[in-house]
Amino acid sequence: MTTTPLNRSLEPLGVSIPSKVPTHWYNLAADLPEPVPPHLHPGTREPLGPEDLAPLFPMNLIAQEVATERYIEIPETVREIYGMWRPSPLFRAHRLERALGTPARIYYKYEGVSPVGSHKPNTAVAQAYYNAIEGTTKLTTETGAGQWGASLSFAGALLGLDVEVWQVRSSFDSKPYRRIQMEAYGGICHPSPSDLTEAGRALLKSHPDTTGSLGMAISEAVEVAAQDPNTHYSLGSVLNHVMLHQTVIGQEAMVQLEEAGDAVPDTVFGCAGGGSNLAGLTFPFLGRNLREGTKTRLVACEPSACPSLTQGEYRYDFGDVAGLTPLLKMHTLGKDFVPPAIHAGGLRYHGMSPMVSHAVNLGLMDAIAVDQDDALQAGLIFARAEGIIPAPESTHAVAGAIAHARAVTEPEVIVIGLSGNGQLDLPAYSPYV
Amino acid sequence: MTTTPLNRSLEPLGVSIPSKVPTHWYNLAADLPEPVPPHLHPGTREPLGPEDLAPLFPMNLIAQEVATERYIEIPETVREIYGMWRPSPLFRAHRLERALGTPARIYYKYEGVSPVGSHKPNTAVAQAYYNAIEGTTKLTTETGAGQWGASLSFAGALLGLDVEVWQVRSSFDSKPYRRIQMEAYGGICHPSPSDLTEAGRALLKSHPDTTGSLGMAISEAVEVAAQDPNTHYSLGSVLNHVMLHQTVIGQEAMVQLEEAGDAVPDTVFGCAGGGSNLAGLTFPFLGRNLREGTKTRLVACEPSACPSLTQGEYRYDFGDVAGLTPLLKMHTLGKDFVPPAIHAGGLRYHGMSPMVSHAVNLGLMDAIAVDQDDALQAGLIFARAEGIIPAPESTHAVAGAIAHARAVTEPEVIVIGLSGNGQLDLPAYSPYV
Known part of the structure; x- marks a missing residue:
């Protein structure tokens, strides 16, 4: 089945936009004390030029990947x-404050209101748009839990692009709702590794019983995109332009906190897999810390089962298993690391965003690892207090924040990044209810 | 397992409320040309007095059931x-307009943004609140697809009430995500018929292979509530006070349409099962028609597999199978009607809201029946155009609106009631993707 988009409307429709939707993305690169190490060509080990990325990405996104201006217009x-x-x-x-008996004032920024239920459409829409205006007709991508594949399928439907997704086998098998969600938007979804690509066939041969990984799925999606000039590849996290697009989250949060009378929070907790929700929420605060000397502490909360920031090495590594991507300077567990099949499928990645890695390495951001049991128990406490069931990914940030809120003895201001709701991941809670 | 609510906060928290949240519910009874026929005591066939309902409902809700004032403060x-x-x-x-090539201007009012993904919390929160302030400690209820059970569990968590739900067996078995959702909020969920009640045991004996029905589940929930003075029963549709609470939908829509420059729509389509989303959206428009002579046409879209409005009789009938409820004057297929296991579980009810039935009987509202295939195909068209996957219930309204929009030759204004999103009902789309 191929998708038949109903319409392709790249021109603005002229609808009214809520006034508080940011007009620009914020680029942390403008404020960092040292530049983010460049991505390297895997053959030459020289910094990538635009032409190296052109087979996979449109020029606008390539430019954003290396941009240094502080604001980029949306x-x-x-x-x-x-x-x-x-x-x-x-x-x-x-x-939640009452339930915990904490003197802290706790806020949460909730991305679960998007049509697919997570923060991922913030970059999916941008990536689909830049591809569409440059003539791309199809996007390929990988997905773990399925939030990213569903988000890109959503964006493809609205902007007239076909979307083909390789989903990590363990999630594909255990979470059929996500596949149907992608298909309802007109996307196509394959389990990865698949026999549709050389990379997939090689992996199936060497690891016939593998449950897959994001790194494997990336190899497959990249391979297919590289073979067709009208097909590009789209990545849901890790890269600099993805972090950029997500900064609408933190920019909005800063305005909203100021309106609430708590303009400078003490601590912000975000969950970290590839780093996009974390970066989106925290980079605007970090930029202010760097420019204005505010002291907001930023905490990356990663799963202890896939601890790239707290246990990985900070070095150049591939983004995928097959070694098809550029080399990225990042905290990594090694491209061949296959994380256990934890419920937070969106956090099962061997590496970490180079921008987040760089910020942690410079001491501008902290990182902690959270056990899955603690995370999902925290998610239940949150659900019963606040009425929103967090995505399993988000529960890592919730757990970090709850532990902190229980420990503080003075009023302080805490912000939690709630990257999505848990509606399509409810089985993750099954052992805990 | 019993729920242990974390906190019970019946006093306002003092948070800022968006200015456009209505301050009052709208009561259609104030504007009807003839009063809604009263509910009758099943024994005496006399109109019910408050004392007849007191074992099941708190006094505030009993008063709202027979209220005649136009506005009731929230x-x-x-x-x-x-x-x-x-x-x-x-x-x-x-x-969607572009995809259909229609001259109509189409709007949709989207209730899927609530924490459980449907309009049901509008009344769940109100019912839990009135129960809690009168000292009720536990609510029992029925649920079909699970939206109502999840909504009441959500409300119970926030307002400190235990919630016990009987879910129609066919949905309980086919939709495990909903049960986990209820449990994540601290609710308890049983399949119905169950062996926990006399009504359930009798049904299991007479119909051992039944897949259940809302009418059966109501009998079980009512029976349990009637046995304990601290336990009350909560109904997610049908009753007058439920219609009342849902009128926040239509009141908001009227303000929003006026802001959009289309204050008086030509046609409003709502899906109809028990009638609550339909009433919530349409009653404020109907009241304006009656008071001011506007001519907005209101269309109830029900499933052809459970066609109470288009095929049922308008007469007094029980709300449940066992005959434990009062007699309600309504369009009914008969209390023993067991609808086929269609995907729109929320529309599988033998009767229809007495207020909606009365309005249809007076010719103030139209009704059409929609086939499931047409409904879900319309849902896919909508999803791919607008980026939101409608709940299977909502697709009936979408199908009615799409057929109408395709037929019109002049610009007119159409409003669709999108009662919820389809995230937890995605398997319904499986045959169509």
């Missing part, structure tokens, strides 16, 4: 689609 | 919780 068509759910709400967690 | 604590997702968005469906 195209009107993208802002219109953002306006469907943005600004996402920032809630004060009064009931 | 308690501040309820409005604060509404403010988590209300006002729900009203979107102009530009891309």
Whole structure:
């Protein structure tokens, strides 16, 4: 089955956009004390030029990958689609505060209001838009839990692109709802490793019983995109332009916190897999710390089962298993690391965003590892207090924040990044209810 | 397992409420040309007195069931919780209009932004609140697809009530995500018929292979509530006070349409099972028609597999199978009607809201029946154009609206009630993708 998009509307529709939807993305590169180490060509080990990335990405995104200006304007068509759910709400967690008996004031920034239920459409829409205006007709990608594949399928439907997704086998088998979600948007979804690519066939031969990994799925999606000039590849996390697009989250949160009278929070907790929700929430705060000397502490909360920031090496590594991607300077567990099949499928990645890695390496951001049991128990406490069931990924940030809130003795301001809701990952809670 | 609510906060928290959250519910009874026929005592066939309903409902809700004033103030604590997702968005469906090539301007009012993904929390929160302030400690209820059970569990978690749910067996077995959702909020969920009640045991004896029905599940929940003075029963549709609470939908839509420059739509399509989403959306428009002579046409879209409005009789009937409820004057297929196991579990009810039935009987509202295949195909068209996957229930309204929009030759204004998103009902789309 191929998708038949109903319409391709790259021009703005002229709809009214909520006034608080940001007009620009914020680029942390402008404020960092040292530049982010460049991505390297795997053959020459020289910094990549635009032409090296052109087979996979449109020129606008390649430019954003190395951009150094502080603000980049969001195209009107993208802002219109953002306006469907943005600004996402920032809630004060009064009931959670009471439940914990903490003197802290806790806020959470909730990305689960997007049509697919997570923060991923923030970059999916942008990536689909830049591809569409440059004539790309199809995007390939990988997905873990399925949030990214569903988000890109959503964006493809609205902007007239076919979308083909390789989903990590363990999630493909255990989470059929996500596949149907992608297909409802017109996307095509394969389990990875598949026999549709050389990379997939090689992996199936060497690891016939593998449950897959994001690194394997990336190899397959990249291989297919590289073979067709009208097909490009789209990555849901890790790369600099993805971090950029997600900064609408943190920019909105800063405005909303100021309106709430808590303009400078003490601590911000975000979950970290590839780093995109974390970066989106925290980079605007980090930029302010660097420019204005505020002291907001930023904490990456990663799963202890896949601890790239707290246990990995900071070095150049491939983004995928087959070694098809550029070399990225990042905290990594090694490209061949296959994480256990934890419930937070979106956090099962061997590496970490180079920008996040760089910030942690410079001491600008902290990182902690959270056990899955603690995370999901924290998710239940949150659900019963606040009425929102967090995505398994988000529960890592919730757990970090709850532990902190229980420990503080003075009033302080805590912000939690709630990257999505748990509706399509409810079985993750099954052992705990 | 019993729920252990973390906190019970019946006093307002003092949070800021979006200014467009309605301050009052609208009561259609004030504007009807003839009063809604009263509910009758099944023994005496006399109109019910408050004392007849007291074993099941708190006095505030009993009063609302027979209220005739036009506006009833929404308690501040309820409005604060509404403010988590209300006002729900009203979107102009530009891309759907293009896809259909219609001259109509199509809007949709989207209730899927609530924490459980449907309109049901609008009344769940109100019912839990009125019960809690009168000292109820536990609520029992029935659920079909699970949206109502999840909504009441959500409300119980926030307002400190235990919640016990009987879910129609066919949905309980085919939709495990909903049960986990209820449990994540601390609710308890049983398949119905169960061996926990006399009504359930009798049904299992007479119909050992039954897949259940809402009417059966109501009998079980009512029986349990009637046995304990601290336990009350909560109904997610049908009753007058439920219709009342849902009118926040239509009131918001009227304000939003006026802001969009289309204050008086030509046609409003809502899906109809028990009638609550339909009534919530359409009653404020109907009231304006009656008071001001506007001519907005209101269309109830019900499944052809369970066609109470289009095929049922308008007469007094029980709300449940066992005959434990009062007699309600309504369009009914007969209390023993067991609808086929269609995907729109929320529309599988033998009767119809007495207020909606009365309005249809007076010629104030139209009704059509929609085939499941047409409904879900319309849902896919909508998803790929607008980026939101409708709940199977909502697709009936979408199908009615799409057929109408394709037929019109002049610009007119159409409003669709999108009662929820389809995230937890994605398997319904499986045969169509």
